Amino acid sequence: MDTVHKERNENATNKGLNKTNTLEEFYAGSGILLTGATGFVGKGLLEKLLRMCPRITAIFILLRPKTDETIEQRFKKLIDDPIFDDIKSKHPSALSRVYPMKGDVNLPDLGLSREDRNLLVEKVNIVFHAAATVRFNEPLHVAVNVNTKGTARVIDLWNELKHPISFVHVSTAFSNANLHEIGEKIYTTSLKPSEVIDMCDKFDKTSINEIEKKILKTYPNTYTFSKNLAEQIVASKCKDMPVAIVRPSIIGASLEEPCPGWIENISALTGMALLVSKGCVTVILGSKDARLDVVPVDFVVDAIICTAWHITLHRDREVKVYNCTSNAYPFKFGPMLDVMVKCSIETPLNDTLWYPSCSIVANRYIYNILSVIPRALPAVVIDIFLRLRGSKPIMMKLFKSGNKLISSLAFFTKRDWTFQRDNCSDLASKVKMLHDSDMVKLDLRDMNWEKYVAIYLMGVRKFILKQEFQPTARQRLSRLYWIDQILKMFGIMIVLWIIYRIVY
Numbered sequence: 001m002d003t004v005h006k007e008r009n010e011n012a013t014n015k016g017l018n019k020t021n022t023l024e025e026f027y028a029g030s031g032i033l034l035t036g037a038t039g040f041v042g043k044g045l046l047e048k049l050l051r052m053c054p055r056i057t058a059i060f061i062l063l064r065p066k067t068d069e070t071i072e073q074r075f076k077k078l079i080d081d082p083i084f085d086d087i088k089s090k091h092p093s094a095l096s097r098v099y100p101m102k103g104d105v106n107l108p109d110l111g112l113s114r115e116d117r118n119l120l121v122e123k124v125n126i127v128f129h130a131a132a133t134v135r136f137n138e139p140l141h142v143a144v145n146v147n148t149k150g151t152a153r154v155i156d157l158w159n160e161l162k163h164p165i166s167f168v169h170v171s172t173a174f175s176n177a178n179l180h181e182i183g184e185k186i187y188t189t190s191l192k193p194s195e196v197i198d199m200c201d202k203f204d205k206t207s208i209n210e211i212e213k214k215i216l217k218t219y220p221n222t223y224t225f226s227k228n229l230a231e232q233i234v235a236s237k238c239k240d241m242p243v244a245i246v247r248p249s250i251i252g253a254s255l256e257e258p259c260p261g262w263i264e265n266i267s268a269l270t271g272m273a274l275l276v277s278k279g280c281v282t283v284i285l286g287s288k289d290a291r292l293d294v295v296p297v298d299f300v301v302d303a304i305i306c307t308a309w310h311i312t313l314h315r316d317r318e319v320k321v322y323n324c325t326s327n328a329y330p331f332k333f334g335p336m337l338d339v340m341v342k343c344s345i346e347t348p349l350n351d352t353l354w355y356p357s358c359s360i361v362a363n364r365y366i367y368n369i370l371s372v373i374p375r376a377l378p379a380v381v382i383d384i385f386l387r388l389r390g391s392k393p394i395m396m397k398l399f400k401s402g403n404k405l406i407s408s409l410a411f412f413t414k415r416d417w418t419f420q421r422d423n424c425s426d427l428a429s430k431v432k433m434l435h436d437s438d439m440v441k442l443d444l445r446d447m448n449w450e451k452y453v454a455i456y457l458m459g460v461r462k463f464i465l466k467q468e469f470q471p472t473a474r475q476r477l478s479r480l481y482w483i484d485q486i487l488k489m490f491g492i493m494i495v496l497w498i499i500y501r502i503v504y
Helices: 006-010 015-019 024-028 040-052 071-079 081-088 112-121 140-158 193-202 205-215 222-237 268-278 295-314 333-345 364-388 395-413 423-429 449-464 474-504
Strands: 031-035 056-063 097-104 126-129 164-171 243-248 250-252 283-285 294-296 319-322 357-360
Touching: 015 283, 024 126, 024 295, 031 040, 040 056, 040 081, 040 295, 056 071, 071 097, 097 112, 097 126, 112 140, 126 140, 126 295, 140 164, 140 193, 140 205, 140 222, 164 295, 164 474, 193 268, 205 222, 205 295, 222 243, 222 474, 243 295, 268 395, 268 449, 283 364, 283 395, 294 295, 295 319, 295 423, 319 423, 333 449, 333 474, 357 364, 364 395, 395 423
Parallel strands: 031 056, 031 126, 056 097, 126 164, 164 243, 243 319, 250 294, 283 357
Antiparallel strands: none
């Protein structure tokens, strides 16, 4: 670690730093701390920094210890991901600049040893805080400990750095989902972050649950609320500093980098896309005209990398906020779902469970009826057939998990938000002046959303299901089509018979 450039450390706050002509030059000689490196955004950020900025001296990543895995094993598992294959072949020495450290944002002082903390204080210049729990249904005290207190712990470390350059906190565009129009500023809550933290630390489980119920009358889930609290902490602790908050909306599969369709986990939109493709849902609760704000992960990564540079140019008194959204160039939910169904039929999955078709309804009661009748009966029949074959029944389990996911997303698929993007627009215009501006993409105006949905579903097949397309998938889909038609006819006959019996 003695190779960290002394010159950069001594001149980190020098005005000459802001006169760099490339992003690569800005990052040259820097020591970086990245939290959340094993997450979707964190992993994409690590890969892009290694590929784009070969003169970065060191990237320290915090890895949470597990009972069945050492830090070394977790690090090996991380870099064995196929997205690092290109780096290994073209820049084999790049990964030697990544230093895993035993740490955990859940723990006091980030769970760091005194020796490791001192090393970070001495060598780190730029901090990217991307660690978070993104589960919507996380208990309040868990979400607050990870997302809110975890952020405070990272800021405490940032304030100790001897040669700081910039700090970027990754939040969410829905941290203020209770509002219709969201500016690039910090919004306060009726409960102060310190009050919520104290209650989660001192109150019993029953009392915390009661507080959570009251909070969820205003906020859609504990995730968005805890991220709002984290933003307030960043704002209060980092005045007059080169600190920024990047708020991505729904983060989707990559458009181009590190490869088209790259996706890491099944959650939110990815889970919905998978259920639609497999034919597990026929109706979704939402509004056809809702602007579903989706941003490819590579756009988010590029925005984060550029933001660290941008805030050294604009040292404001207040923390700078960037709404990283597609709101200005939206793709409505109805057309997006139609494209999902179309692509699922044109290039079916190998293990499609039912013929894909899906509609959108805004009324929850109608949704409950339409989501149960067309799928519950076939699911029961298929599960009985699977049991008779000695196989494990899965259809009712998928049916229930699908309904649970759709219900959790309803808040976002039924509403519209308007996000102000002045800071993001300024960022994009300033980046265009750099000599290596072609290395990043910050503009979604020329986005072909239909093409993106096709790439997204291809990524779900490749990275989530680990499938290669097989010609037999079309034969399977054809059989499912006729089964679906027969069952629909059978259902219509039953309804007509019931009407006949009632009338006569």
